[in-house]
Amino acid sequence: MKKEKKNILKTNGMQSLIASIICIIVGMFVGYVVLLFINPAGAGKAVVTIIKNFMTYTNSGMRVKYFGTTLAKTVPLLLCALSILFSYKVGLFNIGCSGQYTAGACAALYAALKWGWGWIPCLLFAVIAGALAGAIVGALKSYCNVNEVISGIMLNWILLYLTNTILSGVKEPTSPYTYQLKNYGPKSLLPNIGLNKLFNNNANVTMAVPLAIIIAVIVLIVLNKTKFGYELKATGFNKNAAKYCGMKEKRNIILSLVISGALAGLAASLYYQTGIQQWECTTASVPAMGFNGIAATFLGGLHPIGTIFSSFFIEQITLGGAYVDKTMYSSQISDLISAFIIYLCGFVLFLKLLMKKMIAKAEAKKAAKEGGDK
Amino acid sequence: MEQQQYAIEMLNITKRFPGIIANDNITLQLKRGEIHALLGENGAGKSTLMSVLFGLYQPEEGQIKKDGRVVQIKDPNDANDLGIGMVHQHFKLVECFTVLDNIIMGIEPTKAGFLQKAEARKKIIELSEKYGLKVDPDAKIEDITVGMQQRTEILKMLYRQNEILIFDEPTAVLTPQEITELMQIMRNLKAEGKSILFISHKLAEIMAVSDRCSVLRKGKYIGTVDTAKTNIEELSAMMVGRNVNFHVAKKPAKPGDVILEIDGMTVASKVHKNNAVKNVSLKVRAGEIVCIAGIDGNGQSEFVYGLSGLEPMVSGRILFNGQDVSKCSIRQKSVMGFSHIPEDRHKHGLVLDYSLEDNLVLQTYFKPEYTNKFGFLRRDNIRKKAEELIKKFDVRSGQGPITTARSMSGGNQQKAIVARELDKDPELLIAVQPTRGLDVGAIEFIHEQIVAQRDAGKGVLLVSLELDEVMDVSDRILVMYEGEIVGEFDPKKTTQEELGLYMAGAKRMEVKE
Numbered sequence: 001m002k003k004e005k006k007n008i009l010k011t012n013g014m015q016s017l018i019a020s021i022i023c024i025i026v027g028m029f030v031g032y033v034v035l036l037f038i039n040p041a042g043a044g045k046a047v048v049t050i051i052k053n054f055m056t057y058t059n060s061g062m063r064v065k066y067f068g069t070t071l072a073k074t075v076p077l078l079l080c081a082l083s084i085l086f087s088y089k090v091g092l093f094n095i096g097c098s099g100q101y102t103a104g105a106c107a108a109l110y111a112a113l114k115w116g117w118g119w120i121p122c123l124l125f126a127v128i129a130g131a132l133a134g135a136i137v138g139a140l141k142s143y144c145n146v147n148e149v150i151s152g153i154m155l156n157w158i159l160l161y162l163t164n165t166i167l168s169g170v171k172e173p174t175s176p177y178t179y180q181l182k183n184y185g186p187k188s189l190l191p192n193i194g195l196n197k198l199f200n201n202n203a204n205v206t207m208a209v210p211l212a213i214i215i216a217v218i219v220l221i222v223l224n225k226t227k228f229g230y231e232l233k234a235t236g237f238n239k240n241a242a243k244y245c246g247m248k249e250k251r252n253i254i255l256s257l258v259i260s261g262a263l264a265g266l267a268a269s270l271y272y273q274t275g276i277q278q279w280e281c282t283t284a285s286v287p288a289m290g291f292n293g294i295a296a297t298f299l300g301g302l303h304p305i306g307t308i309f310s311s312f313f314i315e316q317i318t319l320g321g322a323y324v325d326k327t328m329y330s331s332q333i334s335d336l337i338s339a340f341i342i343y344l345c346g347f348v349l350f351l352k353l354l355m356k357k358m359i360a361k362a363e364a365k366k367a368a369k370e371g372g373d374k
Numbered sequence: 375m376e377q378q379q380y381a382i383e384m385l386n387i388t389k390r391f392p393g394i395i396a397n398d399n400i401t402l403q404l405k406r407g408e409i410h411a412l413l414g415e416n417g418a419g420k421s422t423l424m425s426v427l428f429g430l431y432q433p434e435e436g437q438i439k440k441d442g443r444v445v446q447i448k449d450p451n452d453a454n455d456l457g458i459g460m461v462h463q464h465f466k467l468v469e470c471f472t473v474l475d476n477i478i479m480g481i482e483p484t485k486a487g488f489l490q491k492a493e494a495r496k497k498i499i500e501l502s503e504k505y506g507l508k509v510d511p512d513a514k515i516e517d518i519t520v521g522m523q524q525r526t527e528i529l530k531m532l533y534r535q536n537e538i539l540i541f542d543e544p545t546a547v548l549t550p551q552e553i554t555e556l557m558q559i560m561r562n563l564k565a566e567g568k569s570i571l572f573i574s575h576k577l578a579e580i581m582a583v584s585d586r587c588s589v590l591r592k593g594k595y596i597g598t599v600d601t602a603k604t605n606i607e608e609l610s611a612m613m614v615g616r617n618v619n620f621h622v623a624k625k626p627a628k629p630g631d632v633i634l635e636i637d638g639m640t641v642a643s644k645v646h647k648n649n650a651v652k653n654v655s656l657k658v659r660a661g662e663i664v665c666i667a668g669i670d671g672n673g674q675s676e677f678v679y680g681l682s683g684l685e686p687m688v689s690g691r692i693l694f695n696g697q698d699v700s701k702c703s704i705r706q707k708s709v710m711g712f713s714h715i716p717e718d719r720h721k722h723g724l725v726l727d728y729s730l731e732d733n734l735v736l737q738t739y740f741k742p743e744y745t746n747k748f749g750f751l752r753r754d755n756i757r758k759k760a761e762e763l764i765k766k767f768d769v770r771s772g773q774g775p776i777t778t779a780r781s782m783s784g785g786n787q788q789k790a791i792v793a794r795e796l797d798k799d800p801e802l803l804i805a806v807q808p809t810r811g812l813d814v815g816a817i818e819f820i821h822e823q824i825v826a827q828r829d830a831g832k833g834v835l836l837v838s839l840e841l842d843e844v845m846d847v848s849d850r851i852l853v854m855y856e857g858e859i860v861g862e863f864d865p866k867k868t869t870q871e872e873l874g875l876y877m878a879g880a881k882r883m884e885v886k887e
Contacts, residue, residue, distance in 0.1 A: 225753075227745040230732070237727045243684060244714070244722040245736045246705030 016301025019351035020310065023299065027341030034336065035329070042328040050337055053320035061200045068199030070312070070319055072274055075212045076101070078311035079267030080293030081300065082219050083260045085307060087148075088297065089223055090256035091236025096137050096152025097264045098290025099159040100130040104265030105272050105287075106163035109279055112188030113170035113179050122188045123269045130265020131258045133159060138257030142250040148257065156286045168281045177278040190273045208270035213308060215263070220304040232256050264290065292318075295342040298349060317341055380442070381406040381569040382427070382458070382538055387436035389422055396422040397433070400595040402588055404538065409560055409570045411580040411601070413613050414590035415785070415813040420573050423590070424540055427571075428460055429453045459531030460540040465523050467515045473526045474498060474511040477533050494533075501532050505562045521552035528559065539563065540571045545579055550841065551669070557583045575613070575813035577606045589613055614815045622818075624825045627849040630660035632696075633833035634802050639690030641673075641680035649688060650676035652857040658802065658833040663824065665836040665848030665865075669877050673857035674837045675717055678806050681835075682714050683707060684722070694802065708737055713800030715791055715808045717837070723791045724779045731760035731775035734794050759797075767793035768819070785816040792820055796827065803827050806837040821847055841870045855879045 028047060035043035049056055054066035080097050087094035094100075107129035111117040117125070137155060140146040171178050181189055190206035199205045223229040235242040235252040242249040267289065272279065296314050300306035321335060382404040389397040397419045404410045414420045425431045427438065429447040437444050440456050447453050453460075467476050474491060477498055483490040498511050507525045515523060524544060531539055541560070545553045560570055560583055574580055580587055581601055589596040589612040596612050635657050643650035650673045658664045668674055679685035681692060683704040692700045699707055708714075716722035724733050735744055735756050744752050744759075760775040769789045771777035779787060792808065805824060809817040824847060828834050838844050844851055845865050853861040853876040860882035863873065875881045 225751060226749045227740060227751055228749055230739055230751055234725045234728065234732075234736070238721075238725045240721045241723065241725050241736070243704070244682075244716060246703060246708050 027344030031337035031340045050320040065200040068202035068205040072204040074315040075208045076267040076271035081296035081307045083263035085297045087260040090232045094260045098286040099156035100133040100261040100264035103129040103133040104268030108269040112185035126265045126269035131262040134257040134261020138254035142253040176282040181275040204276045216304040383439040398593045408585040411584035411587040418590040419593040457537035459536030461527040463543045469516040629662040634658040635693040637691040640688040641676045662849045663834040667844045668854035711801035713795040715805040717806040726780040763793040
């Protein structure tokens, strides 16, 4: 077979990359315009600050330290994005990711603080909790044909208040926050495996960072290289055909949501078990992590490896918002700007479609020209 | 004036796609008040040409004239303004709306923002009486038959006062009776001065209804003939480029042992409370083709669902080589030697968003040849198998094994399914409407393959709505009417007319077995 030289624009990966970059640029521009309206003097600086995030520090030690924090906070977002990506590839939209994440947080923190479990059982417990939450949605979908978006959203709230109730049993008496892990459940903290030293003694950088990347690679392999992934995707694309060729289509739907939920549960475990944050038992909204995961999935071009970079970027601008000059802008402005960019990230698929059309048109023209020359 | 004779002229149309010239200098002239057939195999460029006329594609070269004037058709709205209407092969109807709502959609008559349905209803009833289009304006689309849905589409065109009517493969979805009715409707339309373009590859229908016929082959224009002055053989030779056998050449059957025995199968219906299949018993022997004939909707689909395991049986037993397989899963039956060419290739037969190669291993992907012991797919073997089957069954596609199944033509999609099911080397082949919507060349090929299976000593259970196919291919015919077997025939000793009586429920015999 002869190999043809491929137009680099025609490769799927390249198109995703370009579409994502355009989205980011447009998002930042919109954010910039909004800042101009509020206070023209500091707009340019504010946008730069948001993007710079930890680079705002002049001290290199601080830079490295906060780079580490950004990485640690990227981990849960990446896993939530992978959770959504996994179900999306199977044709399901797991908006219940946030709830599964909440369930994971509940399981990990309760086991750590109440029972003093070690980090491995805590982690597994969180994974199981997330998986069970996913299984409920999956079972409803496959046996009762309940739309996974509806049941997922409703379950999010149930799980949120359940978590608030349960974790109230392990909260500090004078604040709405759960006990600090380093004082009350030190065994449950994830090992640093020396990474904290690399990041200027930032204890939040743990094995979670490399583990998350490994999991992204595993998701990629499972989906594209294995029989299991082949079956799941076939079920997602065409349930009837899957049944016709003897796949267990009901089991596959449940299984994919179980795995998606397990990834979300793991996300919570890898976040809360670093001790970076405590759970606030009066939280009145589902953690945004699961929803930002949707943006990260699409910005990453629906590719597990792309998701690694998109998650990092989204976390970068989210955290970068904290450094914006508070004398010029209210503190919510950073969230607003990040929200703009994240929102625009949703347009990646649309842009890709547009690009494909343009290429096809250009090719048709070229073909017409070549044909005319003959 | 001479040019006034033509309602539409498409002159020297050329349309290229990357890597392929879909229409190469094609000229099509439609006279006012004629039925003009457009004949060609799958992939000959018929759909592309009609899409150009309907404004969905812009041609690179050539021009379109309406009543002798050059016109630009940039989108379907332009086409509609010029009085061009089209009934697509897959209807564009809103299932949960009524017939009336569908017809007026987009051009709803309103007064002060309120719908004026009474007026529209009157006009629709007038139109339907004038052209003999029987529909109930208040029935919902999801509740009416395919034939009625098609009549709704025709009324949609008439309601918009279209003068030029395009029918894209209109008979592919109809029963023999509905086809006869459609032919009459087309003649009525012609009598009222409408010009009709009739896209088809069914030669008998073209001969029956059209005045002239233009033939395309592989994107090129072959010629236009008066149907009164030609015959089926000439048309098919023009279409395929060689002479085609209409009768399947086959040796006498040598039936052997019973492979499949069905005993008292009853299957519930999804649409009504009665059972769709009632106490059906039959046997299929090795080396014979048993055909279940009948009018669509008499329980054939449900019978096959029950047999394959897609739907549960209410009662009954299935014996395969003497072994009771009633409780076996679809996968178990498949591994034992069932092959199943399903009725609906889009619903069951293919994962349209998968590549061709992934579709070709849909029934075998789990075997050690394609999945290693760690659960990883063996892509190299899958590719090898796909290339082998593509070559052997002449499955044509844009990019070979990696083509998305969705982008392939219907005929090639069907060939891919046939390739996959036959390559399993089954003991029992269940083929449901295996040639539905295919052209002569592809039909001939698939019939040959089915007969080859029989000659190799396999049992074949064929379910077909096409009487020609039933008479030509089968060794034994069972007629199904309202979920029961009402007659058994030897194709050599019966006629289509006799079968028709049983299919319509006018006669029945006691069938032993």
